[in-house]
Amino acid sequence: MGKRNGLTLIEVLVVILVIGVLALLIFPWLARSTEQGRRIRCRNHLNCMAKSMATYLNEHGNNTWYPCPLGRGLAPDDYNGAEWIATNFWVGVHPDPSCFLCPSSGDTNHNGVDLGTDRAIPGRFGPQTVSYSGMHYYSLTDANGNPKAAALRDDFPPSEIMASDDTEGTVNHPDRFFIRGGMGVLFFDSHVEWKTSAEIDIEHAVGQKGGLLWRLRN
Numbered sequence: 001m002g003k004r005n006g007l008t009l010i011e012v013l014v015v016i017l018v019i020g021v022l023a024l025l026i027f028p029w030l031a032r033s034t035e036q037g038r039r040i041r042c043r044n045h046l047n048c049m050a051k052s053m054a055t056y057l058n059e060h061g062n063n064t065w066y067p068c069p070l071g072r073g074l075a076p077d078d079y080n081g082a083e084w085i086a087t088n089f090w091v092g093v094h095p096d097p098s099c100f101l102c103p104s105s106g107d108t109n110h111n112g113v114d115l116g117t118d119r120a121i122p123g124r125f126g127p128q129t130v131s132y133s134g135m136h137y138y139s140l141t142d143a144n145g146n147p148k149a150a151a152l153r154d155d156f157p158p159s160e161i162m163a164s165d166d167t168e169g170t171v172n173h174p175d176r177f178f179i180r181g182g183m184g185v186l187f188f189d190s191h192v193e194w195k196t197s198a199e200i201d202i203e204h205a206v207g208q209k210g211g212l213l214w215r216l217r218n
Helices: 008-057 081-092
Strands: 133-134 162-166 182-187 191-196
Touching: 008 081, 008 133, 008 182, 008 191, 081 133, 081 162
Parallel strands: none
Antiparallel strands: 133 162, 162 182, 182 191
């Protein structure tokens, strides 16, 4: 009997089946690990944001005012949450443009080009330039939605929310790879909490009156 060379068709199919099963087991694990790492980096970005806000308060706000970029955003008499956050880039307090982007989002500021140097740039600066939502002038409202103040003071209670992942366009952290979706939430006492989609409607939380994050805008 001659020596057999190579594998039979059945053996090849068995090998392919084994490889396929291993891939089905390993890929979700790798994907979950990658996403978990991105969520940790996202929380680190929010922590850096808290530190930069504290630095702004000390160095530029006379220990009294948070950023109030009136005249520096896209509108001379208003600013949105993304512009409020970007102020720390404009004044050099938070010079790393990558920290303004959630690692799990498809947003980009083109390595800081779209962030600008001292103001929002029409046609460039937009909701995908900063992956986080924050406070702004018209977020400081009464129960009827009327503005109460023209600037952000430093007397917010620690339980007040300063910023979070945004919900503009694609949600940053949706349900995926058998991991429940959610978002990082930064409070004025500088601590960050992770809120799952079971705790918060991550697709409509930001800017929706009555919701946990309704005072925030992107």
